[in-house]
Amino acid sequence: MSMLTAPRPDLRTDTGRPPALLLREVTKTYDGAHHALDRVSLEVRRGSFLAIMGPSGSGKSTLLHCAAGLDTPTSGEVLIGGTAIAKLGENQRTRLRRSRIGFVFQSYNLLPSLTVEENLTLPLRLAGTPADRRWLLDLVERVGIAHLLHRRPGELSGGQQQRAAIARSLAARPEVVFADEPTGALDLDTAAEVLDLLRELVDDSGQTVVMVTHDPAAAARAHATAVVADGRIEHYLPGAGAEDLAALLAGLRKR
């Protein structure tokens, strides 16, 4: 595949339902001048796995934060499952973040005083959403933490903690999971297992995952990679391999 593929949003849609995530011409300007994001448009269909890569300072975190409603674009529009975030009041936005968006962070962000099970169901309790027991049981089996539910995070390995965090992000069956360097703190083998898990959840359970990563091998596990440079999506690469991504990134860093 050519490394020079033009920036191109994923325009496949499924059965007329709105995409899991849609960005239209999203711009984020700091101090009225510097464009951290410059008219970024992106469509992520349901049941797909998108990686976001780019040199340091290119705008990846800003993109993720705007897409997840954690930050407000200066202009443009973000829709989660067809809902325009900007049109929501603060309370509705908080509700959307709790029930329709999942988050996975490099540092797991599990509460140390709660058991794994309590961590898992906390977002549901905060959102006032009744737990779907069957989904939760299936989820903990799939994620491989069913035997760890009564432990506290400090009693788990890094990989187990990230599995628990992934299960937590999916407890409310969100429209989209945003993962920020989910394997950044894990050794290579454990990272590969966690990426396999994310890919399985996408392929087998129809989840949608958007993952920021510096690691070309991690991005290669996604269906497509959006490469950000200077606040714009410069390349949209479906099915790119780790070596091609590494070469492309090295070229961008030298510019």
Ligand SMILES: Nc1ncnc2c1ncn2[C@@H]1O[C@H](COP(=O)(O)OP(=O)(O)OP(=O)(O)O)[C@@H](O)[C@H]1O
């Ligand atoms: N709160 C802020 N105020 C001013 N400028 C900011 C702010 N946050 C980010 N920026 C700037 O916006 C640009 C994009 O930053 P961003 O954090 O999105 O990059 P990144 O690709 O995630 O970088 P990294 O890989 O190093 O985390 C950078 O030039 C950064 O300095």
